[in-house]
Amino acid sequence: MDSKKGSLVVVGSGIKTVGHLTQEALAWIKAADKVFYVVSDPVAEGVIQRLNPGKSESLTGLYEEGKRRMETYEQMIERMMASVHAGMRTCAAYYGHPGVFAYPTHMAIKRLRKQGYEAFMLPGISAEDCLFAELGVDPATTGCQSYEATAFVINGHVPNPKAALILWQVGVFGRGDYSRSNYQLKGFHYFVEHLAKFYPTDHKVCIYESAMFPGCKPREDWVAIQDLDKARLTPASTLYIPASERATPNLELLKLLESL
Numbered sequence: 573m574d575s576k577k578g579s580l581v582v583v584g585s586g587i588k589t590v591g592h593l594t595q596e597a598l599a600w601i602k603a604a605d606k607v608f609y610v611v612s613d614p615v616a617e618g619v620i621q622r623l624n625p626g627k628s629e630s631l632t633g634l635y636e637e638g639k640r641r642m643e644t645y646e647q648m649i650e651r652m653m654a655s656v657h658a659g660m661r662t663c664a665a666y667y668g669h670p671g672v673f674a675y676p677t678h679m680a681i682k683r684l685r686k687q688g689y690e691a692f693m694l695p696g697i698s699a700e701d702c703l704f705a706e707l708g709v710d711p712a713t714t715g716c717q718s719y720e721a722t723a724f725v726i727n728g729h730v731p732n733p734k735a736a737l738i739l740w741q742v743g744v745f746g747r748g749d750y751s752r753s754n755y756q757l758k759g760f761h762y763f764v765e766h767l768a769k770f771y772p773t774d775h776k777v778c779i780y781e782s783a784m785f786p787g788c789k790p791r792e793d794w795v796a797i798q799d800l801d802k803a804r805l806t807p808a809s810t811l812y813i814p815a816s817e818r819a820t821p822n823l824e825l826l827k828l829l830e831s832l
């Protein structure tokens with residue numbers, strides 16, 4: 573089937589937009605007939621607005637206090653799709669990597685492709701990429717697991733304590749609604765209890781928030797699991813849990829493999 577006229581390209585603005593926006597993303601933002609963006613700081617907004625003045629529009633206004641985030645995501649998808657249906661070369665810029673913990677971008681692409689439109693995504697720099705750089709973590713060392721915090725508990729995931737664990741959206745644990753300020757996490761003890769099944773409660777974990785502006789330092793607060801409920805968590809917090817046990821390599825097998 574021939575591609576229809578309108579199209580969608582989804583790009584990431586990175587965490588620290590000044591510096592993280594790739595040349596490729598920048599070119600697509602400039603060339604678009606319509607740019608939608610969901611970014612979390614005014615610097616990123618200013619950068620995008622300057623790249624394509626008059627055609628750039630924030631979708632963050634769709635978030636409302638107490639509204640289900642899923643409802644907002646569906647509205648974002650509708651806005652992106654309507655622009656493509658109207659024949660526009662549409663660009664959607666989401667902060668971080670636009671396909672990492674970003675339901676509306678994946679869904680808009682999927683639905684548009686099904687309708688015969690050209691729709692694709694470019695990679696961006698995610699919070700996890702920043703974490704590897706700023707906390708000095710190489711996922712190759714122990715291996716690395718990555719989950720959304722609420723899904724991690726609700727689905728009863730069993731982490732491997734011999735590998736690192738990254739938990740996203742820990743600051744919105746158990747909450748499907750949107751809040752402008754930090755959330756009241758009334759059920760947070762369920763999260764701590766789940767972790768305590770697999771890790772010693774004095775195991776130190778890091779509340780990580782990558783800096784969004786050049787020259788600023790990331791937040792790296794190391795606390796014991798048993799003290800997590802007293803720690804300040806924000807919607808930008810990611811929890812990094814280093815391995816608490818050492819792996820026990822099968823050296824005989826390694827020797828055998830190397831001899832083959």
Ligand SMILES: C[S@@+](CC[C@H](N)C(=O)[O-])C[C@H]1O[C@@H](n2cnc3c(N)ncnc32)[C@H](O)[C@@H]1O
Nearest residue numbers: 668669672673698699740741781782807809810
């Ligand atoms: C909806 S997800 C968006 C992730 C984003 N697309 C990315 O690529 O990083 C929001 C979650 O990303 C993580 N996150 C966002 N900004 C962050 C930052 N500045 N530092 C650390 N983690 C961050 C947090 O876990 C937060 O709850």
